[in-house]
Amino acid sequence: MSFDKTVGLLSRYYAAFNASDVDGMLQCVSEDVEHRVNEGGIRHGRAKFAEFCGHMGVSYREELKDLVILANMDGSRGAAEFVVHGEYLKTDPGLPEAKGQRYVLPAGGFFEIRGGKIVRITTFYNLNDWTRQVSA
Template identity: 55%
Template sequence: MSREATLALLETYYGAFNAGDWEGMLACLSDDVAHDINQGARQTGKDTFRAFMGHMERCYKERLEDIVLMASEDGTRAAAEFVVHGQYLTTDEGLPEAQGQTYVLPAGAFLAIENGKITRLTMYYNLADWTAQVVGA
């Protein structure tokens, strides 16, 4: 896959995220996608990712802005940097109580690409920053 094709795939993926098009996002993933959750365990498989997205939709309303996409020359590795503008809707297990708080959080992702699909998605953001924003510290 070329660098340009990988960048187009990521544009589709993140465009679907911002549109709330979960099926569009899932179409960009391999069936055995590995999802490394920030400060959490690796989850594997498209069905598991679908369940994760359902959980996220219940707890958070998010939009990504200032998206910058990067890809290796051979298109097999990529990265995305963005700013998450969100609202905390429903209390997520082990996290502070949700009261509709808003947050703005820099974040990033590292991705692996094979056969035109995302095979690994590793997310990073500063959980301490997010927590401070939602508890008002």
């Protein structure tokens, strides 16, 4: 994989995210993708990732803005920085009650790429900042 192909892959992944196109996101990840989410566990496999995306689509409506995608020269690693503009739609267990609160949250993702697919996704954001925003 090359720098350009990795940037293209991550661009497609995030375009699918912003379009609420879970199938488009799933086309970008490997069958054995490892998904590491901030403040959470590790999900293994495309099916678990699809389940997570389905849950997120019910509980949150999000659009990523100010997206910057980076990659190393051989395309095996990538990263993205962005600002999440979201609305909290349905209460997530263990989190504050959802009442349609809006939030704006800086975040980022780190990726490992192999065989033209994303094999690892690691997402970071400040959960305390998000909780403060939806609790205000």
